[in-house]
Amino acid sequence: MAYRATEATRRNAELKRRAFLRAARSLVAAHGFGGATVQAIAAESGASVGSVYSYFDGREDLLAEVFRSAAGHELGVVRDAAAGAGEGAVARLDALVRTFAGRALQGRQMAWSLLFEPVTPAVEAERLVYRSSYTGLLAEIVGDGVAEGVFAAQDVALAASAVLGAISEALIGGLRPGDRPAASAEADAAIVEGIRLFCFRALGTEETL
Amino acid sequence: MAYRATEATRRNAELKRRAFLRAARSLVAAHGFGGATVQAIAAESGASVGSVYSYFDGREDLLAEVFRSAAGHELGVVRDAAAGAGEGAVARLDALVRTFAGRALQGRQMAWSLLFEPVTPAVEAERLVYRSSYTGLLAEIVGDGVAEGVFAAQDVALAASAVLGAISEALIGGLRPGDRPAASAEADAAIVEGIRLFCFRALGTEETL
DNA sequence: CCAAGTTCTGAATCCAGTTTCACTTCTTCC
DNA sequence: GGAAGAAGTGAAACTGGATTCAGAACTTGG
Numbered sequence: 475m476a477y478r479a480t481e482a483t484r485r486n487a488e489l490k491r492r493a494f495l496r497a498a499r500s501l502v503a504a505h506g507f508g509g510a511t512v513q514a515i516a517a518e519s520g521a522s523v524g525s526v527y528s529y530f531d532g533r534e535d536l537l538a539e540v541f542r543s544a545a546g547h548e549l550g551v552v553r554d555a556a557a558g559a560g561e562g563a564v565a566r567l568d569a570l571v572r573t574f575a576g577r578a579l580q581g582r583q584m585a586w587s588l589l590f591e592p593v594t595p596a597v598e599a600e601r602l603v604y605r606s607s608y609t610g611l612l613a614e615i616v617g618d619g620v621a622e623g624v625f626a627a628q629d630v631a632l633a634a635s636a637v638l639g640a641i642s643e644a645l646i647g648g649l650r651p652g653d654r655p656a657a658s659a660e661a662d663a664a665i666v667e668g669i670r671l672f673c674f675r676a677l678g679t680e681e682t683l
Numbered sequence: 684m685a686y687r688a689t690e691a692t693r694r695n696a697e698l699k700r701r702a703f704l705r706a707a708r709s710l711v712a713a714h715g716f717g718g719a720t721v722q723a724i725a726a727e728s729g730a731s732v733g734s735v736y737s738y739f740d741g742r743e744d745l746l747a748e749v750f751r752s753a754a755g756h757e758l759g760v761v762r763d764a765a766a767g768a769g770e771g772a773v774a775r776l777d778a779l780v781r782t783f784a785g786r787a788l789q790g791r792q793m794a795w796s797l798l799f800e801p802v803t804p805a806v807e808a809e810r811l812v813y814r815s816s817y818t819g820l821l822a823e824i825v826g827d828g829v830a831e832g833v834f835a836a837q838d839v840a841l842a843a844s845a846v847l848g849a850i851s852e853a854l855i856g857g858l859r860p861g862d863r864p865a866a867s868a869e870a871d872a873a874i875v876e877g878i879r880l881f882c883f884r885a886l887g888t889e890e891t892l
Numbered sequence: 893c894c895a896a897g898t899t900c901t902g903a904a905t906c907c908a909g910t911t912t913c914a915c916t917t918c919t920t921c922c
Numbered sequence: 923g924g925a926a927g928a929a930g931t932g933a934a935a936c937t938g939g940a941t942t943c944a945g946a947a948c949t950t951g952g
Binding site: 685686687688692696699730731732733734737 | 924925926927928929930931932
């Protein structure tokens with residue numbers, strides 16, 4: 475009995491684990507999930523390929539965690555923005571759309587990866603989870619709006635999906651990486667505004683805030 | 684000089700080529716592009732693996748052609764339905780949505796493959812082409828509607844994308860293969876109706892046809 | 893410093909497919 | 923029938939990455 479895991483050891487392991495996650499995340503943000511090969515992740519964090527496997531069950535596992543963390547962060551920001559916008563459904567939807575779309579147009583590559591990039595099944599499963607978190611959030615807002623009478627009566631779940639799809643697809647032109655070298659802030663603002671108006675009309679509200 | 688390609692020969696070659704395409708298409712319709720391995724295609728058409736390569740440059744080439752043909756057919760049907768619905772933008776949009784969504788809910792697996800299945804770059808490129816055909820078609824209708832005054836004034840291109848996204852995403856719940864064993868005709872009709880109403884509201888029309 | 897245990901390393905291996913190609917079979921024409 | 927060329931075959935080679943694992947390099951407590 476001459477070696478036993480110590481505090482420092484454990485902390486170190488935790489740091490290394492995080493380093494892998496950080497490296498992978500930065501690779502995804504730069505080149506998408508496809509660019510996050512085990513080789514690249516190891517190189518980026520200055521460790522060996524094999525070492526990745528003592529911290530994660532495999533590439534899928536690691537990337538799923540990266541997805542969860544990145545998507546979870548976005549979801550949190552969007553949720554907070556909506557919650558912080560007050561009581562009214564209109565204000566909450568407004569905040570949600572602005573935040574979601576605005577942020578996507580900032581980190582374009584990451585947004586594309588989270589929303590559209592073809593990924594392996596394990597990661598796709600994570601995506602599904604977040605997708606339904608968003609539709610859940612939207613459904614809540616739409617439902618409240620219908621109850622308040624500011625939105626038209628409608629199938630709430632379907633409307634939530636459709637709104638999410640509309641936002642995503644309208645964004646995609648502006649997202650698809652490698653499309654344009656850079657889109658101006660004004661162009662981005664116009665896209666967000668267009669999406670906003672579309673969504674409000676779709677839900678059947680008069681006041682546009 | 685003892686052998687030269689004859690009429691029968693050429694016809695035969697053409698038939699075989701089509702047999703490969705048909706086999707691949709049926710595999711895609713049943714199991715998606717992922718299920719259309721070269722092995723499976725060869726087996727399905729009762730030929731050898733190698734033989735595929737004397738008719739196509741490779742798997743990508745073959746699958747791209749399958750995509751083109753399937754998506755082109757759908758697009759044609761949808762376009763015809765819209766054109767056949769008369770002059771008004773409302774009627775044309777109505778026909779487009781009904782046709783697009785209705786048909787997707789019939790061949791679910793194929794629709795999912797054409798719309799969402801992760802595919803190789805060459806096939807994805809085809810998808811992009813058809814996506815923009817649809818948004819083009821939609822943009823035309825929306826533009827006309829705005830001119831007619833039956834739709835609200837808006838960014839036509841953005842609205843077209845958003846409508847396509849709304850339809851697709853609203854469908855996806857009903858499409859994702861393996862989700863449900865079978866959805867009833869009534870449920871399908873309700874989905875189509877919901878999408879229809881959503882789109883009309885989104886474009887800002889009063890009369891819903 | 894040593895022994896015992898842990899972590900790290902990266903070349904070798906595996907894997908699930910696609911692609912090739914030497915060989916066989918079939919067609920055509922004389 | 924036989925020569926010349928086309929088409930078909932399928933086992934073997936290839937591909938590009940993930941995954942493994944035997945040994946090297948560390949850590950710890952004595």
